[in-house]
Amino acid sequence: MNGENPTSTVLDKDRCLVCNAFSKGVHNKCRSCRACAGKKVLCKACRFEKCKSIGMALKRSTYNYIKSEDEGNIDIDKKISIDKKDNKxxxxxxxxxxxxxxxxxxxxxxxxxxxxxxxxxxxxxxxxxxxxxxxxxxxxxxxxxxxxxxxxxxxxxxxxxxxxxxxxxxxxxxxxxxxxxxxxxxxxxxxxxxxxxxxxxxxxxxxxxxxxxxxxxxxxxxxxxxxxxxxxxxxxxxxxxxxxxxxxxxxxxxxxxxxxxxxxxxxxxxxxxxxxxxxxxxxxxxxxxxxxxxxxxxxxxxxxxxxxxxxxxxxxxxxxxxxxxxxxxxxxxxxxxxxxxxxxxxxxxxxxxxxxxxxxxxxxxxxxxxxxxxxxxxxxxxxxxxxxxxxxx
Structure with missing residues (x-):
C-alpha cells in the first residue's frame, strides 16, 4: 500500500483519494486504486486506517510529487518534501x-x-x-x-x-x-x-x-x-x-x-x-x-x-x-x-x-x-x- 497519513497528503486528480497512490481507476464513482476500493461498505478513509492498523506499512516517503506526462515516471529531483514543514x-x-x-x-x-x-x-x-x-x-x-x-x-x-x-x-x-x-x-x-x-x-x-x-x-x-x-x-x-x-x-x-x-x-x-x-x-x-x-x-x-x-x-x-x-x-x-x-x-x-x-x-x-x-x-x-x-x- 503506497500513501501517507491523511493529515498531510496532497491529493491530485490522478491519485487515489484514499492512499494517494498513482491511479486512474474509478470505483464507486471515485478516483481510487483497486486495493482501496476493496471494501465497498466502509468509508474509504477508514479503509486506509484499517490497512495501517493491521500492520501494512507505507512504502513511499512523505512527498508531494510533481508528476511528468508519464504518470509512471516520477522525476525524483523535482519532488518537494512537505514533512519538514508539517513536523516543524x-x-x-x-x-x-x-x-x-x-x-x-x-x-x-x-x-x-x-x-x-x-x-x-x-x-x-x-x-x-x-x-x-x-x-x-x-x-x-x-x-x-x-x-x-x-x-x-x-x-x-x-x-x-x-x-x-x-x-x-x-x-x-x-x-x-x-x-x-x-x-x-x-x-x-x-x-x-x-x-x-x-x-x-x-x-x-x-x-x-x-x-x-x-x-x-x-x-x-x-x-x-x-x-x-x-x-x-x-x-x-x-x-x-x-x-x-x-x-x-x-x-x-x-x-x-x-x-x-x-x-x-x-x-x-x-x-x-x-x-x-x-x-x-x-x-x-x-x-x-x-x-x-x-x-x-x-x-x-x-x-x-x-x-x-x-x-x-x-x-x-x-x-x-x-x-x-x-x-x-x-x-x-x-x-x-x-x-x-x-x-x-x-x-x-x-x-x-x-x-x-x-x-x-x-x-x-x-x-x-x-x-x-x-x-x-x-x-x-x-x-x-x-x-x-x-x-x-
Missing part, C-alpha cells in the same frame, strides 16, 4: 523554553477544578438506564443518538452576541478558561445522553471522557465559527463563548501591566499554536462546511475508538467495532439518500484530515507546553487532574 509546525507546540512572562499575567478569574471534577462524577454516577449491552448491539442508532446529543449541547450554548475579538490576548485567554468551565460540564451531560456511553461502568466513562472532551472542545469551537459565518468567511476565527468569537491572528496585548518583552515571549509560544489551528483545522473544515451529521460522524470516530484499551469489558471492544462500522454505513446512506451526493469520498477524506490534525494537536499539548503553563498560572491545570487529556485511552 507540530513540534513547536510543546516542550518549549517558556520564560516567566506568564507569571505577570493578571489573575482575574477563579476556577475550582475540584468542584468541576466532583460535578462530572455526579453526572457519570447517575443510575444507568441503558444497561443491556446485548440490546445495544442490536440497535443501530448510535449515529442518531450522537446527533441528538450534539443538537441539545449546541442549543444550551446560545449566542448572546456575535462580537469578534480582533486578536487573541490575555482577556481572550481568561474568557476561554471560563467557557471551558461550563463546556466541560455540558460535555459530560451530552455524553450521558448517549446510551452507548451511559451504559458503561463509571471508571470506563472517565477513561473515554478523557479521550473525548479535548477533541470535542477543539472541533466544536471551530465548527460553530464555520456554522455561523459560513464557508466564505474571509478571516479565520473560533467560537469563544456565549458572547462571541475571536480571530485566529497573532497573539497581541496592549496591557500596560505587561512588558513588551513579556508579550513577545508569550506570542512566540502562542503563534505556532494559532497557525496550526488555522492551517490544519479551521481552513480544511471551512472548505468542507460540514453538516451536523458529519460532525456526529467525527465525534463517534473519536468516542468509540477501536484502539487497544485496558480495563474494559470484552463487550466494549465488540460494540465499538460494530458502532464504527455502522456509523460508516449510516454516513454513506446520508450522502446517497439525504444529501444526494454519490461522489463524497473527497469530503470524508478532508474530514478525516481534520480528525487526525486535532488528535496531533492534543498529543502535543501537555503540562510543559504553553497551554499547561497558562493553566498552571490560573490554578486550573487539568493536565494534573483526573480528567487530564488522553490521546489513546
Amino acid at each position: 509546525a507540530i513540534n513547536l507546540l510543546t516542550n518549549l523554553n517558556i520564560l516567566p512572562s506568564i507569571n505577570i499575567f493578571p489573575n482575574n478569574i477563579s476556577v475550582d477544578l475540584d468542584d468541576i471534577i466532583h460535578r462530572i462524577k455526579e453526572i457519570f454516577d447517575k443510575e444507568e438506564v441503558y444497561s443491556d449491552d446485548k440490546d445495544l448491539l442490536k440497535q443501530k442508532t448510535c449515529f442518531q443518538n450522537m446527533k441528538n446529543a450534539i443538537e441539545k449541547f449546541s442549543n444550551l450554548l446560545k449566542m448572546n452576541s456575535y462580537d469578534i475579538m480582533p486578536e487573541p490576548n490575555i482577556k481572550e485567554i481568561e474568557r476561554n478558561i471560563l467557557f471551558w468551565r461550563r463546556y466541560i460540564i455540558l460535555t459530560a451531560e451530552m455524553l450521558q445522553e448517549i446510551p452507548e456511553f451511559s451504559s458503561l461502568p463509571y471508571q470506563n466513562k472517565i477513561q473515554v471522557f478523557r479521550h473525548f472532551w479535548p477533541f470535542w472542545y477543539i472541533l466544536f469551537r471551530v465548527w460553530r465559527a464555520v456554522e455561523v459565518f459560513g464557508p466564505h468567511v474571509d478571516f479565520p476565527c473560533v467560537y469563544l463563548d456565549d458572547n462571541g468569537f475571536v480571530k485566529l491572528l497573532p497573539f497581541n496585548d496592549t496591557s500596560p501591566n505587561i512588558s513588551h518583552d513579556g508579550i513577545i515571549n508569550v506570542a512566540e509560544h502562542m503563534n505556532p499554536l494559532i497557525t496550526y489551528l488555522v492551517d490544519y483545522i479551521f481552513t480544511p473544515l471551512k472548505t468542507v462546511n460540514p453538516s451536523i451529521f458529519e460532525i456526529a460522524y467525527l465525534a463517534i470516530q473519536n468516542l468509540f475508538t477501536d484502539k487497544e484499551t485496558s480495563n474494559f469489558p470484552e463487550i466494549f471492544h465488540e460494540r465499538n467495532k460494530l458502532l464504527l462500522n455502522t456509523s460508516c454505513n449510516e454516513l454513506h446512506e446520508y450522502y446517497i439518500n439525504t444529501k444526494k451526493d454519490g461522489n463524497y469520498v473527497q469530503r470524508i477524506t478532508n474530514l478525516m484530515k481534520v480528525f487526525f490534525s486535532i488528535s496531533r494537536l492534543i498529543e502535543q499539548s501537555n503540562e510543559f507546553s504553553i497551554i499547561g503553563e497558562i493553566l498552571e498560572h490560573y490554578q486550573c491545570n487539568i493536565f494534573k487532574s483526573e480528567i487530564a487529556p488522553s490521546v489513546v485511552i
Whole structure:
C-alpha cells in the first residue's frame, strides 16, 4: 500500500483519494486504486486506517510529487518534501523554553477544578438506564443518538452576541478558561445522553471522557465559527463563548501591566499554536462546511475508538467495532439518500484530515507546553487532574 497519513497528503486528480497512490481507476464513482476500493461498505478513509492498523506499512516517503506526462515516471529531483514543514509546525507546540512572562499575567478569574471534577462524577454516577449491552448491539442508532446529543449541547450554548475579538490576548485567554468551565460540564451531560456511553461502568466513562472532551472542545469551537459565518468567511476565527468569537491572528496585548518583552515571549509560544489551528483545522473544515451529521460522524470516530484499551469489558471492544462500522454505513446512506451526493469520498477524506490534525494537536499539548503553563498560572491545570487529556485511552 503506497500513501501517507491523511493529515498531510496532497491529493491530485490522478491519485487515489484514499492512499494517494498513482491511479486512474474509478470505483464507486471515485478516483481510487483497486486495493482501496476493496471494501465497498466502509468509508474509504477508514479503509486506509484499517490497512495501517493491521500492520501494512507505507512504502513511499512523505512527498508531494510533481508528476511528468508519464504518470509512471516520477522525476525524483523535482519532488518537494512537505514533512519538514508539517513536523516543524507540530513540534513547536510543546516542550518549549517558556520564560516567566506568564507569571505577570493578571489573575482575574477563579476556577475550582475540584468542584468541576466532583460535578462530572455526579453526572457519570447517575443510575444507568441503558444497561443491556446485548440490546445495544442490536440497535443501530448510535449515529442518531450522537446527533441528538450534539443538537441539545449546541442549543444550551446560545449566542448572546456575535462580537469578534480582533486578536487573541490575555482577556481572550481568561474568557476561554471560563467557557471551558461550563463546556466541560455540558460535555459530560451530552455524553450521558448517549446510551452507548451511559451504559458503561463509571471508571470506563472517565477513561473515554478523557479521550473525548479535548477533541470535542477543539472541533466544536471551530465548527460553530464555520456554522455561523459560513464557508466564505474571509478571516479565520473560533467560537469563544456565549458572547462571541475571536480571530485566529497573532497573539497581541496592549496591557500596560505587561512588558513588551513579556508579550513577545508569550506570542512566540502562542503563534505556532494559532497557525496550526488555522492551517490544519479551521481552513480544511471551512472548505468542507460540514453538516451536523458529519460532525456526529467525527465525534463517534473519536468516542468509540477501536484502539487497544485496558480495563474494559470484552463487550466494549465488540460494540465499538460494530458502532464504527455502522456509523460508516449510516454516513454513506446520508450522502446517497439525504444529501444526494454519490461522489463524497473527497469530503470524508478532508474530514478525516481534520480528525487526525486535532488528535496531533492534543498529543502535543501537555503540562510543559504553553497551554499547561497558562493553566498552571490560573490554578486550573487539568493536565494534573483526573480528567487530564488522553490521546489513546
